[in-house]
Amino acid sequence: MEKLEKLDKLLRNGVSRRTFLAGAGVSAGTAAVATLAAGCGSSKVTATPGPTTAPVGSFTDADILNFALNLEYLEAEFYSRAVFGTGLSSADIGGSPGAVTGGAQVSFITPTLLAYATEIANDEIAHVRFLRSALGSAAVSRPAIDFTNGFAALGTAAKLAIGAGFNPFLGEAIFLVGAFTFEDVGVTAYHGAAGLITNKTYLGAAAGIMATEAYHAALLRSSLSYLGNPYLTYADQISAARGAVSMSASATAITAEVPPSGPMGGPPITIVPADANSIAFDRTTDEVLRIVYLTAQTTPAAPVGKGGFFPNGLNGTITLTTT
Numbered sequence: 001m002e003k004l005e006k007l008d009k010l011l012r013n014g015v016s017r018r019t020f021l022a023g024a025g026v027s028a029g030t031a032a033v034a035t036l037a038a039g040c041g042s043s044k045v046t047a048t049p050g051p052t053t054a055p056v057g058s059f060t061d062a063d064i065l066n067f068a069l070n071l072e073y074l075e076a077e078f079y080s081r082a083v084f085g086t087g088l089s090s091a092d093i094g095g096s097p098g099a100v101t102g103g104a105q106v107s108f109i110t111p112t113l114l115a116y117a118t119e120i121a122n123d124e125i126a127h128v129r130f131l132r133s134a135l136g137s138a139a140v141s142r143p144a145i146d147f148t149n150g151f152a153a154l155g156t157a158a159k160l161a162i163g164a165g166f167n168p169f170l171g172e173a174i175f176l177v178g179a180f181t182f183e184d185v186g187v188t189a190y191h192g193a194a195g196l197i198t199n200k201t202y203l204g205a206a207a208g209i210m211a212t213e214a215y216h217a218a219l220l221r222s223s224l225s226y227l228g229n230p231y232l233t234y235a236d237q238i239s240a241a242r243g244a245v246s247m248s249a250s251a252t253a254i255t256a257e258v259p260p261s262g263p264m265g266g267p268p269i270t271i272v273p274a275d276a277n278s279i280a281f282d283r284t285t286d287e288v289l290r291i292v293y294l295t296a297q298t299t300p301a302a303p304v305g306k307g308g309f310f311p312n313g314l315n316g317t318i319t320l321t322t323t
Contacts, residue, residue, distance in 0.1 A: 059196055059317065059318060060317075061197055061198055061199050061202050062135060062138045063316065063317040063318055064193050064196050064197055064318070065131055065134060065135055065202065065206075066131075066135060066138070066139065066140045066315070066316035066317065066318070067193070067285060067314070067316060067317075067318040068131060068189070068190065068193065068206070068209075069128065069131040069132065069135065069139060069140060069316075070140065070143055070310075070314040070315060070316065071185075071186060071189060071288070071292070072124060072127045072128045072131060073088070073093070073128060073142045073143065073145065074145055074182065074292070074309055074310075075124040075127075075182050075183075075186065076088055076092075076121070076124040076125050076127065076128045077100050077103065077142075077145055077147075078103065078124075078147065078168075078178070078179070078182060079117065079120055079121035079124050079125075079179070080121050080124075080125060081100075081103030081104060081105065081147075081169070082103070082104075082105065082106045082117060082121070082168070082169060082175055082178075083105070083106070083114075083117050083118050083121040084105065084121065085104065085105030087100055087103070088125065088128065088142065092125070092128055092129060092132065093141060093142040094132075094139060094140065094141025094142055095141055096141045097141045097142040097143075098141070098142060098143045098144025098145065098312060098315075099144055099145075100142075100144075100145045100146075100147070101144075101145070101146040101147060101148050101149070102146065102147030102148030102149075102150075102151075102169075103147045103169060104169045105169075106168075106169055106170075106171065106172055106175045107171065107172070108172045109172060110172055113172050113176075113223070114172075116219060117172075117175070117179075120179070120216050123212055123216070127209055127212075130205070130209075134202065134205070140315035140316045141315060142315075143310055143312060143313065143314050143315045144310065144311050144312045145309060145310065146308075146309060146310075146311045147169075147309070148167075149311070150294070150308050150309035151166045151167060151168060151178065152164040152165070152166060152167075153294050153308060154166060154181065154238065154241065154294060154308070157241050157294060158234075158237040158238045158240070158241040159237055159241075160234050160237055160238075161230060161233075161234075162234075166178075166234075168181075173227060173231050174231065174234075176220055176223055176224055176227070176231060177224070177231050177234045177235055177238070179216075179220050180217075180220045180221065180224060180235045180238065181238055183213055183216045183217040183220055184217050184221075184239070184242075184273070185242070185283070185288060185291055185292070186210075186213040186216075186217070187210060187213045187214050187217050187280055187281075188280070188281050188282050188283040188287075188288070189283055189285075189288045190206055190207075190209055190210035190213060191210060191280055191281070191282035191283075192282035192283045192284055192285070192287075192288070193206060193285075194206060194207065194210070194282075214280065218271055218272065221235075221254050221269075221270070221271050222271055224254055225254055225255075225269045225271070232254060232255060233255075235253075235254050236253045236254055236255050239253040239254070240253065242291050244296055245287065245290040245291060245295070245296045245297060253270065253273075254269060254270055254271075255268070255269065255270075285318050285321075286321045286322055286323060289304065289314070289318075289319075289320075289321050290304060290321060291308075292308055292309050292310055292314075293305075293306060293307035293308045293309075293310060293313075293321075294307055294308030294309070295307050295308065297321075297323065301323040303320050303321050303322065303323070304320070304321045305319055305320040305321070
């Protein structure tokens with residue numbers, strides 16, 4: 001409670017990033033340098049011009065935008081339920097939507113956290129509406145989403161102390177951990193998709209959405225670093241679980257591994273996960289799918305088309321991993 005009150009005061013006072021990090025026991029210069037994430041996976045194919053004229057083996061712009069729309073449905077439903085206690089409106093989910101399991105209004109006690117959660121919820125709802133408008137009749141409907149079993153499985157896979165009891169809707173602090181699960185993935189997914197989009201208008205919009213997701217991610221990572229354990233440990237464990245199916249486990253952890261200690265004896269904190277050139281990491285569609293399906297690659301590799309938060313898979317063309 002005391003840390004949440006201090007966090008609320010810091011955020012309401014509008015402190016600078018450097019001052020905020022200093023108050024958390026770190027400095028603005030302690031972001032870790034991790035190895036460049038894999039960016040040329042087998043699912044990164046070259047898209048051809050135009051949203052509907054791709055040859056076999058390529059993704060159209062519409063395919064890519066619908067892939068993003070599936071992820072935005074997931075985020076929008078998560079935040080909308082947590083903040084407003086209800087999901088997306090019937091006008092925002094398409095003509096044949098899947099059901100959403102789980103999710104409930106969070107009992108926020110910190111005014112600033114509620115304010116930020118509300119802003120993020122509205123952003124994600126706007127992203128859904130924007131993508132649906134851009135795609136027009138080609139927009140896919142909301143797929144079936146399962147927060148109850150999805151978060152329970154993630155808690156087990158990430159080896160959280162609470163295990164299958166991981167439920168981000170139980171309180172504002174654990175809610176931040178749940179939100180961290182999605183925001184980092186959103187940033188890397190949009191970065192990975194950028195090279196596939198051919199229409200410059202769509203590309204500019206995707207870059208803008210990625211920037212918004214990055215603002216969200218930085219806010220969540222900063223808040224979790226300030227709150228500390230057990231929530232910071234939970235976030236790092238989730239990062240490691242994501243890394244096991246997509247990239248170096250240390251690449252997106254909040255508690256950095258290099259240098260071995262931060263200023264004032266505190267742990268080094270990574271607010272901006274990026275490579276040695278401070279370029280944000282990206283993920284292929286295969287990597288993103290394995291994260292949201294909560295399915296690691298097997299040996300020999302076997303394609304995956306559903307699971308985790310999407311019990312029936314995504315809707316659209318990009319729904320099955322290629323490896």
